Amino acid sequence: MEGGKELQQVFAQKVLELGLTASDKLLSDENKVYFYHGKYRKFFQEIESEKLERYKYINEYSASYLAGLFDAVGGISESGVVYLERFGGMDEILLMRLGFPNRPKEGKLVIGRPKAFLLFIRNYTKLFAGHPVMELVARRKRAGKRPGGDGHA
Secondary structure, three states: EOHHHHHHHHHHHHHHOOOOHHHHOOOOOOOOOEOOOOOHHHHHHHHHHHHHHHHHOOOOHHHHHHHHHHHHEEEEEEOOOEEEEEOOHHHHHHHHHHOEEEEEEEEEEEEEHHHHHHHHHHOOOOOOOOOOOEEEHHHHHHHHOOOOOOOOO
């Protein structure tokens, strides 16, 4: 798992909590935390190759997947733009199919309807759960305002 230190800690804690590997088998370097397990590797390769089919519906599975993707390579700029730092064509298609228009801009994939996107993933994100924008999105939902927007959260 590649990502910032905070995400690495969340990943390592969850791996150990679930008993996926022993603590002495969890390896790390400056940019990643990982462990070797052939069955898990094959499983996740399958998931990744079939993601357009597996996550084609708005449900908890697609929300969980997108939350994990967002935790790993996403961000919210100071101006409220919601984006993915690294992405592929299948990520763009998946987001579009789920109702989140997007566009590449300055090496990032900017997610349209950011409030709706954040509302969709908020119960599944680990890294952004405490982000101030998430509370704002939740308050708007409780107030009955329709999420959406023009690229700003």
